[in-house]
Amino acid sequence: MELLATLIARHAPDDGMYDMPVPGLALIRYSAPTDRVPVLHHPALCIIAQGAKVAMLGEEVYRYDPASHLVVSVELPLTGQVVEASPERPYLCVRVDLDPAMLGELMLDAPPAPGAESPRGLHLSRSTPELIDAVARYLRLLERRRDARVLAPLIRREIHYWLLTGDQAGVVRQIGAPDSRLSQVNRAIAWIRGNFDRPFRIEAVAREAGMSPSALHQHFKAVTAMSPLQYQKQIRLQEARRLMLSEARDAQAAGFQVGYESPSQFSREYARLFGAPPARDAARLRASPVLAEV
Structure with a gap:
C-alpha cells in the first residue's frame, strides 16, 4: 500500500x-x-x-x-x-x-x-x-x-x-450480466437520468426496465436505498447545482430547467440535500471549488 x-x-x-x-x-x-x-x-x-x-x-x-x-x-x-x-x-x-x-x-x-x-x-x-x-x-x-x-x-x-x-x-x-436484476435497475436509472426534467411516471420507467411497477419499486429500493421518485429528485438537484456552478445559471432558472415549477419547493428540497439554499451553496462552492469534487 x-x-x-x-x-x-x-x-x-x-x-x-x-x-x-x-x-x-x-x-x-x-x-x-x-x-x-x-x-x-x-x-x-x-x-x-x-x-x-x-x-x-x-x-x-x-x-x-x-x-x-x-x-x-x-x-x-x-x-x-x-x-x-x-x-x-x-x-x-x-x-x-x-x-x-x-x-x-x-x-x-x-x-x-x-x-x-x-x-x-x-x-x-x-x-x-x-x-x-x-x-x-x-x-x-x-x-x-x-x-x-x-x-x-x-x-x-x-x-x-x-x-x-x-x-x-x-x-x-x-x-x-445483462439479465440480472441489477441490469434491469440500471436500465431504469438510465431512463430516469435521460428524463429527469419531465413529470415522473412509474409505468414508463417500469416498462423500460422490463418489470412491473411494484417489482421495480421493490428492486430499485433494494439497490439504491431510495424509491425511483426519490432518485429522480436527487438527480434533478445535482443537475441544478451543476448548472449554477458550470453555466452560471441563477437559482430560479436552474430550478425551472431541471423540472421544478415551484421556486420555493426547489429551494426547500435543495437546502435539505446540500445544507444551504441554492444561491448560498453555489457561492460557497465557487469560493472553494474543491468541495464539489470530494
Missing part, C-alpha cells in the same frame, strides 16, 4: 480530483477532513492508500480505509466525507471505473468464485495483494506513456478479473 500511496501523491500533488490520461483512472487527494458533500457516483472501484472516508447511501454509512475497498455497481447519489487526512498524511485514493462489457467478457472465462449476490449498489470488501499490485501497475503507466496504449487495457482487464474472482464476485457478476 505504501507504493500505491507514493504513486498517488506523485501524480496528485495538490488537493482535488485528477482525471488521468490512462483510461478510467482518477486520483484524489485531500490534506484535511472535508464536509459532507453529495455527489453522483458512477460504477467504480475505489481504493484508499492513506487516510479514511465515509460514504453515505440514504441512512446507511460505509467507512473504508486502506484495509478495504469500495465497489459502486450502479450510478448512485451518495454523500462523501473524508474523515482522516492531514498535511503530513493526506487522504490518497485511486478510482478505477468499471466496464460492464469487460466484466461480461471475463465472466465467460473466469472461474466461478464464492460470494453471495447482494441487492445493494454499494459494497465494501477487503483489499487483496493481487488487486493492489494490479492497480499500482496501472498507475505506473502514467510514467510510461509509450507502453500505456498497449498495456492499459490488459491491466485494467486484470483489475476486473481480480474483482470477479474475489469475495465480491457475486456482486460484481451482476454488473456484467
